[in-house]
Amino acid sequence: MLESLVDATGLTKRFGSFTAVSGIDFHVQPGEAFGMLGPNGAGKSSTMRMIGCVSPVTEGHLRILGMDPAVDGPAIRARIGSVPQEDTLDTEMSVWDNMVTYGRYFGISHALIRERADELLRFFQLIDRRDDKVDPLSGGMKRRLTVARALINQPEMVLLDEPTTGLDPQARHLLWERLYQLKRSGVTLVLTTHYMDEAEQLCDRLVIMDRGRIVAEGSPRELIDRHATREVVELRFASTEEQERSVPLLEPGSPRVESLTDRVLVYTSDGEAALGLLAEHALQPTSVLVRRSSLEDVFLLLTGRQLEE
Amino acid sequence: MIAMGGARLLVERNVRAYRRQWFVFASGFAEPLLYLLSIGIGVGELVGRIPGPGGELVTYREFVAPGMLAAAAMNGAILDTTFNFFVKLKYQGVYDAMLATPLRPFDIAAGEVSWSLLRGAAYSAAFLVAMLLFGLVHSWWAVLVVPAAVLIGFAFAGAGLGATTYMRSWTDFDLVSAALVPMFLFSGTFFPLSRYPGWFEWVVKATPLYQGVALERALVFGALDWTTPLHAAYLIALGLVGVRIASRRLATLLTA
Numbered sequence: 415m416l417e418s419l420v421d422a423t424g425l426t427k428r429f430g431s432f433t434a435v436s437g438i439d440f441h442v443q444p445g446e447a448f449g450m451l452g453p454n455g456a457g458k459s460s461t462m463r464m465i466g467c468v469s470p471v472t473e474g475h476l477r478i479l480g481m482d483p484a485v486d487g488p489a490i491r492a493r494i495g496s497v498p499q500e501d502t503l504d505t506e507m508s509v510w511d512n513m514v515t516y517g518r519y520f521g522i523s524h525a526l527i528r529e530r531a532d533e534l535l536r537f538f539q540l541i542d543r544r545d546d547k548v549d550p551l552s553g554g555m556k557r558r559l560t561v562a563r564a565l566i567n568q569p570e571m572v573l574l575d576e577p578t579t580g581l582d583p584q585a586r587h588l589l590w591e592r593l594y595q596l597k598r599s600g601v602t603l604v605l606t607t608h609y610m611d612e613a614e615q616l617c618d619r620l621v622i623m624d625r626g627r628i629v630a631e632g633s634p635r636e637l638i639d640r641h642a643t644r645e646v647v648e649l650r651f652a653s654t655e656e657q658e659r660s661v662p663l664l665e666p667g668s669p670r671v672e673s674l675t676d677r678v679l680v681y682t683s684d685g686e687a688a689l690g691l692l693a694e695h696a697l698q699p700t701s702v703l704v705r706r707s708s709l710e711d712v713f714l715l716l717t718g719r720q721l722e723e
Numbered sequence: 724m725i726a727m728g729g730a731r732l733l734v735e736r737n738v739r740a741y742r743r744q745w746f747v748f749a750s751g752f753a754e755p756l757l758y759l760l761s762i763g764i765g766v767g768e769l770v771g772r773i774p775g776p777g778g779e780l781v782t783y784r785e786f787v788a789p790g791m792l793a794a795a796a797m798n799g800a801i802l803d804t805t806f807n808f809f810v811k812l813k814y815q816g817v818y819d820a821m822l823a824t825p826l827r828p829f830d831i832a833a834g835e836v837s838w839s840l841l842r843g844a845a846y847s848a849a850f851l852v853a854m855l856l857f858g859l860v861h862s863w864w865a866v867l868v869v870p871a872a873v874l875i876g877f878a879f880a881g882a883g884l885g886a887t888t889y890m891r892s893w894t895d896f897d898l899v900s901a902a903l904v905p906m907f908l909f910s911g912t913f914f915p916l917s918r919y920p921g922w923f924e925w926v927v928k929a930t931p932l933y934q935g936v937a938l939e940r941a942l943v944f945g946a947l948d949w950t951t952p953l954h955a956a957y958l959i960a961l962g963l964v965g966v967r968i969a970s971r972r973l974a975t976l977l978t979a
Contacts, residue, residue, distance in 0.1 A: 429979065466823060468819075468822050468823060468978050469978055469979060487827070488825035488826070488827060489825070491823060491824055491825050492825045496823035498819065500816065501816075502815075502816030502817070502819045502820035503816075503820075504736070504740070504820065506740040506743070506744075506815070507740055507743075511739050514739070515736045516820065516824070518732050518735055518736070519732055519736075519821055519824035519825070519826055520824055520825060521825070564823075567824075
């Protein structure tokens, strides 16, 4: 087996008395797309910053590309690409100069930068804007430029902290497509997200984080199989009374029934069978949706429905 | 030399950023010249001869020109390392981006100071040419005027950078003006220290701008003595302390 690119054991990050990351273990293998999924404040960004060698480890063991970030920070950063949550583009410069300047920070020659920058701007559909300043670019373009810039040193691993947060659907899909191509070309991706579809689309393997801990780990499919059921039935009723009456009827046939204020969720292997139970008692929901369970179900089951802030 | 390599890349970045703002860069040449024309020549006509650094009587414009040069070196360094530095640090994320690359906090501190020095050297060289044209230079020691201005720039760039890393908001910049304006007015720039009561003379002598003014004036008039190297040493020490504080603070601020 190849050596893992990221090797974390008991990794902990504290800010004063606040523990952002609480002793997590994970490993990232070469060539995979590894995701960290979690609500705001789960410790994803703190973990990313430690991997990016821009935030010292408080406690625990962390090796990146086999090196210790506390000692070899610059050497590690030379071989990874980093896309932080907030764009840090140089707003005093053009798109092209951003690429050149960033490449120069790695000590890459001008000739090589020109070659790579041209290729990367084409790949990310930014070549037409090469002489424009950064500020007037759309959110999606700025994001793509940040990713393009992070690839100028041909990194073995790219860290993406919420790469598509705040982008419109077209912009997201374009970026996903490019990231997917990147992964296929052999680049290891490590990304954080709170979008389930993003995790499902891009990640081979992911961890779900909550309050500084890893609460589950696996491929999207494994997580769904392990923590959810094959199908989810969403039911809405005309009255609360009807909704309350339905819950005990549904429970025998399904491992989990969740009664929310506006609807009932039935986690089941067979949605139609669950609906049959209601029909037997002449209960008629006003709306019925039988769907495949998604990562979102896993996520909500594991991290709860409360908004954490 | 690996250490300076990172600083050089930051200087390169600043050159690239200023290419689009060459007029901002160019305005730095005008400021000390305007002072020289208005105060040195304008006000100078109203003032008689005053004692120069060697004790001999000199014209007011001769007296004030090295002071202007030192003050310009101070102002340039402060502008780059307080206001401009703060914007890059807090708002533009320029340094966050750098620290995602092999560059380190020390490279940033050393780079910004180097940039400020290069800029200051260009301005003071131009000013020296103006002084020559006005006939205000009297000694071959004046070839050291530009290196001395670089030392003044180094002292204030280091101090400015160090202080800015402690600033929380724009209101803190009032403190910068509160320190600079009195220094500009009273550090022997416009009139000799002999005008002050004895104790205040010592207060003034403790300020970095006085050290710079005294150094420049000694070189322009060729009136060097044993205090001259001390002025230079003071400026170097202040700059080194400032850079050290700044690179430590940057590490704390940017890599929490």
